[in-house]
Amino acid sequence: MESRNQANILAALIKELGTDIVTPGIDVAPRYFTGYGEAPGSRPLALGRPRSVDEVSRIMRLCHRIGVSVVPQGGMTGLAGGAVPLGGEIVLSMERCSGIEEIDAAASTVTVKAGTVLETVQEAVRAAGFELGYDLGARGSCQIGGNLATNAGGSRAIRFGVVRDQVLGLEAVLADGTIVSSLNKMLKNNTGYDWKHLLIGSEGTLGVITRAVLKLYPERPSASTCLCVAPDYQSVVALWQQVRAQLPDASSFEVMWSDFYRYVSANTPGVRAPLPAQQAFYVLIECATAVHDATTSAARLESYLGAWLEAGLVSDAVLASSLQQAQELWLIREGLAIDELPNLINYDVSLPIGLIGEFAERCEKALISRWPQVVSLFFGHLGDSNVHIGVSIAELPGEGVHAVDVVVYDVVSAMGGSVSAEHGIGTHKKPFLGYSRSPAELALMRTLKAALDPKGILNPGKVL
Amino acid sequence: MESRNQANILAALIKELGTDIVTPGIDVAPRYFTGYGEAPGSRPLALGRPRSVDEVSRIMRLCHRIGVSVVPQGGMTGLAGGAVPLGGEIVLSMERCSGIEEIDAAASTVTVKAGTVLETVQEAVRAAGFELGYDLGARGSCQIGGNLATNAGGSRAIRFGVVRDQVLGLEAVLADGTIVSSLNKMLKNNTGYDWKHLLIGSEGTLGVITRAVLKLYPERPSASTCLCVAPDYQSVVALWQQVRAQLPDASSFEVMWSDFYRYVSANTPGVRAPLPAQQAFYVLIECATAVHDATTSAARLESYLGAWLEAGLVSDAVLASSLQQAQELWLIREGLAIDELPNLINYDVSLPIGLIGEFAERCEKALISRWPQVVSLFFGHLGDSNVHIGVSIAELPGEGVHAVDVVVYDVVSAMGGSVSAEHGIGTHKKPFLGYSRSPAELALMRTLKAALDPKGILNPGKVL
Known part of the structure; x- marks a missing residue:
């Protein structure tokens, strides 16, 4: 039957x-x-x-x-x-719904079909003197529609925001086949409900995104990158405040906890630790700017770096003197080496910036008290309150993942954080949505789902 | 009965x-x-x-x-x-639901009740070394809840975005009295539908906003302001591109058409035209920066100004050398003098930036062909595609406003623009919502309204 x-x-x-x-x-x-x-x-x-x-x-x-x-x-x-x-x-x-439809230089927008691979868009807009407001490690295979449907993040969010913030116009197909289209190019447009935001980040459960108008920014081909040591978490936060006030072109503020830095710099082929291990925090700062201002930008970063050292905010630092050196710093931050750890579980959470230091301590302590042999490595896009955790428990079988999730998300929830900063809920985090959202919020989400997809045919079993 | x-x-x-x-x-x-x-x-x-x-x-x-x-x-x-x-x-x-609940310096957020007057929040966050991402002329009486409910704009949007972009967390009461609350402080939080965006800009028709968490930015007490003359609209657009690429701390890019500038500078008490009238376009550029970088910022603006003059993008310019001079430039741009024009009608529309020059020409022509004595003055936040128009037709009685609306909005609609950039729909623009939104979009809005307010008790007769 x-x-x-x-x-x-x-x-x-x-x-x-x-x-x-x-x-x-x-x-x-x-x-x-x-x-x-x-x-x-x-x-x-x-x-x-x-x-x-x-x-x-x-x-x-x-x-x-x-x-x-x-x-x-x-x-x-x-x-x-x-x-x-x-x-x-x-x-x-x-x-197959792929391709760039228009780059409007005056409006600084690109109109693109949802199936276009991110890197294809990046190359096209670069050829026109622009860049997108986001970049992702998966650029070679992820698609614009997926980026929008999951409201992807990345490591430029402190400068340009997340993917949601890049979207000026959207076209989508609703559950019943209705095409809704607002390929708007204007920053300001207050004509009724801004429905596009409901579809962005809804992970394909409210509609199928088919086209989008994204913001473009002037290309910033020249970047200045440095790695600093901060003696404690309080200094990390103070440094972040300084960066925000002093460096309007800062686009990354990435933090690595001691264990992460030590592990990755020791285990990444071709990389030697640019600064000694065993310090408390390592902060990677990147400023990127239009080429004609490159000297000023680099000089500004260097001069502030000196001031931070003098003030004791930073106890050691290295400024990348070449593109290759900058890439090496990023290689450490990207931390692919941790993928080799046995039974690795990756977490992607966010908390108010001031609390992340304490969160890491509490989370590690909770894990150790349950699994004394645990390796937990903390790192992340700290400027946007996003921390990733790599947890490895050698003796833990696959079905034990849920128990680790519960320990980590219990701490996240108790501290008012989010169980998903960047990656969304999908099926993996569905059991934990209630850790970050109240019953009233979940009921509201269900009301919206029922209104837009009364038969429940769009990506059932995901998110809610 | x-x-x-x-x-x-x-x-x-x-x-x-x-x-x-x-x-x-x-x-x-x-x-x-x-x-x-x-x-x-x-x-x-x-x-x-x-x-x-x-x-x-x-x-x-x-x-x-x-x-x-x-x-x-x-x-x-x-x-x-x-x-x-x-x-x-x-x-x-x-x-009476008023007051600031918390300024979290580390997270750079302010948590505020909806009834708090904007200026009260501005003063409180300034005392803590921060500023909000938006400012409005009505700051002394408008309230945060209203700012959010209407997704207000203002003249800093090119740097920080509109009000929607300032909101990290929201609390609201739904039509049936349910309190939904997500006083989130994180830039990244992908846990289900981001329902706050549905309430922001919905003008009180989907819920009552009661509290919000807004982003804070490091205070930028020092501003550099200049007024330039651009010979044609193409130069205005080219200048805008230069400003975006060269001045990461630019926060305003305001444009005045010739007639507006001439009228306002001749009719504003205490103001003398800082540059001769009768030029094509007047562009006010402001860069604002943290105080320790003020000299660099002013020097940078001055040096680029020289380059723009040399390249012919700009044919004349004046750099404000004092706060008072800067305020005088802004006084012209604010253009309060036009309120004296008989039967003044104000428009607030947006169009793709590249088309606004042509829009102004077509719009003026359409008005003149119907009302030969019309005075139409164009100005606006051009960097965010927002143009305001003051239309004065001495012989037109009050009931003639709708006819003028139709002429203006016909041109807006034909060129893919928005009939409301900043101010929203309310009742005034309700007859024209369909000029900027398709039937499918309007149907989707009605579906959302029916889902959240099935009895239709929230602000009926507004927006839809």
Whole structure:
């Protein structure tokens, strides 16, 4: 019965859209149901690869009518399971709705289709003398639509904000196939409800993002990068205040705790620790500026660095004197070496900046009291209150992850933090949404979901 | 029957909340039903002045149960009629829900109750070494809740964004009295739908904003201000691109068309035109910076000014050499003198920056062809695509305003602009919402309204 029903659905989809657009589940390649770095999810009933917003609309209209669930999908790099099918859905890959439609230099905007790979957009806008307000490690495979649907973050947020802040205009297809479009290019536009913000960050549960207008910034090809040692967390916060006041072109303020720095600088091939290990905090600061002001910018950073050293905010520092040196500093911060740790679990949380030092202490203590052999490494985009934690417990089997989650998120919740700073909820953090949101908020979210997707066909089982 | 029903409602309100909180309509002072600069609206059935979010909730719960409409109200400076009662509603003034709860220096946030006057917040955060990301002419009477409910703009948006961009956390009371609260202090927080953005800019039609957490920025007590002449609109746009690339601390880029500049500089008491009139465009640029960098900032502006003159982008310029001179430049831009024009109608629209020059030409032409004696003066926050127009037609009686609206908004709509950049829709622009939003968008807005306020008691007759 079940399978006959599924066969009927597949036949209806193929009849409506043809075999070029619809691939039966049996023939779908694993990449369409496997998140980055994860085991494959469930094979979908079918894969839809529309070439236009109208085809997206036709797929949604049909699925809405016959009551089939749809999983909108970008580059599968979201890290929260949000784009992985759970079984029986249609995967709606946006990869063919791709391409840059317009770069408007005067408005400083780019209009882009949702399936375009981030790096493609970055290259195109750079050729026009601009850059985007965000950058992500997954730039080579993530797609604009996915970036928006998950409200991605990255390490430039202190300067330009998160992805949400980059979006001026949006087009999306709602659950019933309705196309809503506001390809607005204006910073100011107060004409009714700003519905785009509801779709941004909703992880494909309220609509399928099909196009967007993003802000552009003048290209800043020249960056000055330094690494400082701060003697305690209070100094880290004081340094952050100084940076905000003194360096209007600062775009990164990244912090590494001692253990993280020691581990990564000792275990990253080709990298030697630029500053001695065993200090309390390491802060990576980057200022990026338009080329004609590069000398001023570098000189300004150097002069402030001197002042911070003198004031004791910073006890040691190194200023990158070449692009290569800067890249080495970033290589440490990126910390890919920690991926080698056994049973690594990555956390992505945020807390009010003043509390993060205490949070790290409490969190580590809670982990050690339960798992004395735990390795917990703290680092993150501190300027935007975002801290990542790599937790490795050698003796912990895979099914023990939930217990570690509970310990970490208990501390996050007790201190008023967020269980997901950048990556979203998807399925991975769904059990913990209530750690950061009140029952009234969850009820409001459910009201919005029911209003926009009354049949519950858009990415069911995700977020809520 | 009607009046007996009204008496019952009033009695129920007073029974629930007491006469300290509820004032019968007959005793309500006109300022609670009169918008700034406008004739009085309709006297409300009653005025509610709650002292806490719980009292707001109790008022809403009661009104929801008995089906009475509520008009949330801040400082009444919104200019779109959004907070003015239309007849038979309860006015819910937030003026007693006032006060600053916390300035968190490390997180760089201020937590504030909705009824707090903007200037009060500005003074408090300045005393702590910070400033807000926005400023408005109405600072002495407008309230934070109203600023958020209307997503106010102002003249710093090119640096910090609009009011929406300042909000990290929000608390609100929904139509049925439910309190939803997320007093988040983190820049990154991706835990489910970001419902606060739905309330921001919804003009009190989806909920009553009661508290907010706003971003703070390091105080920039020192500003450098200059006024330039640009020979044509193309040069204005090119100059804007230069400013964006070269001056990371630029916070204003304001443009005045020739007629505006000539009229205002000739008719503002105590002001003498700092540059000759009859040039094409006048651009006011302001950079503001932390005090320790003031010399660098002023020197940088001066040096770039020289380069722009040399490149012909700018044909004449004056750099304010004192605070008083800077204030005089701003006095011209603020253009209060145009309020003296007979039958003045003010417009607040936005268009993609590259099109605004052509827009002004087409708009003026359309007005002249209908009213040959029209005076139309263009000026605005050009860096954020916002242009204001003062239109004066001496022979036009008050009821002719709609005809002028149609002419202006026809051009806005044809060029893909917004009929409301900063001020919102309220009642004044309600007939024109469809000029900037598609039927599908309007339907989506109605779906959201119905979901959050199924009885339609929140600010009925506004926006939609």
